[in-house]
Amino acid sequence: MTQSVVRQTSVTEAHAAIVGSGSRRRWILLATGLVAALALPWLVYPPVAMDIAAMALFAIALDILIGYTGLLSFGHSAFWGSSAYMTGLIATHYGVPFPVAVVGGAVFAMVLALPIAYLSVRRSGIYFAMVTLAFGQMVYFVGYQWSGLTGGENGLQGVPRRFFGIELVETESFYFYYAALPILLLGMWAAWRIVHSPFGRVLVAIRDNTPRARALGYDVEKYKVIAFVLSAGLTGLAGGVFAISHGFVALTTLHWTTSGEVVLITLLGGIGTLWGGILGAFLVVMLADYLASSGFDGIDLVTGTVFVLVVLLFRRGIWGTVHHQWLTWLQRRTSPRRTQADADPAGPRP
């Protein structure tokens, strides 16, 4: 009987079995990721590299909600876009170094997120997605109508890239990438810290079993609001960098399709993994860039098809599937030893 139980849950067991070697694996992964991030503008056109890095943080920020809290936000363009505008406005009017403007944008996104979160977390599942979509649309229309501030359909033009006295002009995207990367990496580190904190443990508990979490005394709505605001803040960091990188802010940053794109990237990469967001952002941005430069018109058609295929073939997303296969393989490799260890009575029953 013990054996049948082990077979059913082989993967969780494998996971438990390799926990000891987990930290070395994590360092290797981290080093690889860092090298990839540093090498990226050598390998792809630097502005595209910047887009990939910004979208990666965007997807990671959303993963805190989708993957770790079980909330599918379909309105995150509101935070991405509003931070992009705020960052652009601060950079244009106050002449501060761009990181300061980006932080200002992120703080603005968090302030905006607070009432939206408060009103949205009372719903769950598809209703939560719909409510956040509605708020996203409201923010979009404010951006569209308030053209005196945002430039309306023309967007916000001529956002400067000042970096502590140095003016980084258009051609210096390569250097800008390295100036902006630390902000994004810091955001990614913050996301990692959040999901691996006591708070992150509560989020996972809420995702897995909300009534039980409440019965243990957790004020679930408060936790969801905090998670939402933190996610919006990290989204804002990414959106601010995106705005500075492009030198202007388009109205599409607030459009619902932006919310859809980041949901797609997060699901494609694999939810509840953080790494999946990076992989998803790389694939989607590269694909869109390739299609755009080859003069192909139906980018959405192709990304949509890829998305449907991935969801059908890899239900855990790409990163999630690879991770799962890796654990299964490890389990198979360590299986004989472990079964023996499990053969002794598995401890007393109640």
Added chain:
Amino acid sequence: MALRTQALTKVFRGFRAVDSVDLTVHKGGVHALVGPNGAGKTTLFNLLTGFVAPTSGTITVFGEDITGKQPEQVARRGVARSFQITSLFENLTSREQVELALQGLTRQGFRFWRSQKLLGRHRARVDELLAQVGLTPLADKPVGLLAYGQKRALELALVLALDPQVMLLDEPTAGMGIEDVDRTIELVRRIAAGRTVVFVDHNMHVVGSLADRVTVLQQGKVLAEGAYDEVRNDERVITAYLGEADHA
């Protein structure tokens, strides 16, 4: 008086699931709720723990009115519940779940800037609780690997972690084989010391061994109340419930 309801009523779209129930549970008592399926036991539990808001009536815990309070507020007032269907966090180990339960009444859960190592400060208490329910050797296994009876034991550990004054156990022996039932009776008896317990169970052996007082519900109403032997010999109860149970 540990727990008291007065004229507690819950109506679901015209259906009176709990109908004017007056329930009094004395401090330190072990009180069983029994009754046929659909008698309103689980709804009553959900009312007592704030998962369902009553249509009318009041609930007091040690004299404090908790009517209409949210589940987390009820839990923070020292009333902890277990669930009828095993209700755990599938992706966590036993140790992680008990840590989570111990953290539930503190503000530590809001610390998103700290490492989960912070949860290690509960280690001694976690070990104690896991030992109490006999799960020490399985502390670091994902809960998916536990046998059914072990999962039920972990449920009790989570309830105990809140150090509640009142424990509400919804069918603690549901779906268990005889051996596990006896172990669970022993376990509940041990952890009940110094606390007030209200439990629901269909198994009359469990009710007879644990309860010092029994309330029989039928169609949302209190049919009879008293010591186990009194209730067992009550004509109405025999017709409504025990008679059927004997044939089953």
